[in-house]
Amino acid sequence: MKFLSMFKKTEKTGSDSTIGSEELMAGTGGPAGDEDIETALSLHPSWELPQEQEYVFRFLANELEPLKQNQISLSGIDIDVEPATEEFLVKAFFRSSLDQTITVGEVELMLMDEEGKTIGSQQFDLGELGEIQPRSARPWVFVFTKDNLFVEEPPNENWKLAFNVQSMVPHKLELEESWETSLPAEQKAALEEVVSNLPKLKPREVNIAGFQVAKQEDGSIAASVFIRNGHSKQINIEKLPLELIDASGEVVASGSFDIGSLPVNANTTKPWTFVYPSEMISKEEPDFSRWTIRVPQQTA
Secondary structure, X not given: OOOHHHOOOOOOOEOEEEEEHHHHOOOOOOOOOOOOEOOEEOOOOOOOOOHHHHHHHHHHHHOOOOEOOOEEEEEXXXXXXXXXXXXXXXXXXXXXXXXXXXXXXXXXXXXXXXOOOEEEEEEEEHHHHOOEOOOEEEEEEEEEOHHHEOOOOOOOOOEEEEEEHHHHOOOEEOOOHHHHHHOOHHHHHHHHHHHHHOOOOOOOOEEEEEEEEEEOOOOOEEEEEEEEEOOOXXXXXXXXXXXXXXXXXXXXXXXXXXXXXXXXXXXXXXXXXEEEOHHHEOOOOOOOOOOEEEOOOOOO
């Protein structure tokens, strides 16, 4: 790993973030007990280190506070900045007090300052760390790219690297109470199936996908959509401009909808219906053999 030479300091500027192993990996143990668990240094098998470098790792690992049973922790070491790219090179130990070997998949990590404010968040494939041995601490460098950072300078001390366990929860359908009570079970199941087959959202992506459109007896057009939230936190929609496009690529209707307050929880998809009254409709005979609905592109 090209960043290994950066582990030279024997002082930690970061603090620890610890969770129960079940929060990250189902079926990995029960609640934390009272026993203190020391974690031994575990280096990635592909690393070849000079003795001096290994000494630094061992010193840092020996200074770590013990964990309780069935815990997983990120223990911050320090942060460097890559001058050419302005990336934050966040050095930390991934620690496990489990009595079994584990491997971890993709998870969002949050970089937090001394006050607990999130200053960066990014998806990482922790499978790159390899197998994590029982009761061990593995050093790693987590590279936060500039577009995933919310500050220009890293904190000096008492920062924290934390798991966003919400990012591990499977994406699911969420219904407003009015939909929950009015839809029969078979329609709910059909919506769940459609949502499960939609393309996977990127981290922090929010998009809108239409699934049903129809002209109404009063001349209006009702377009039902999925509002998809790939964020690891709730979003709240109050006002939404939308234009309806038919198979010819022409704008059929356009307008801004004042919803009031429509919360969409983290990692969920919520269906909603937008009704275009006649005054918003610009094409009388649309071709809805194919159609899309989108937020209008802003012109300069």
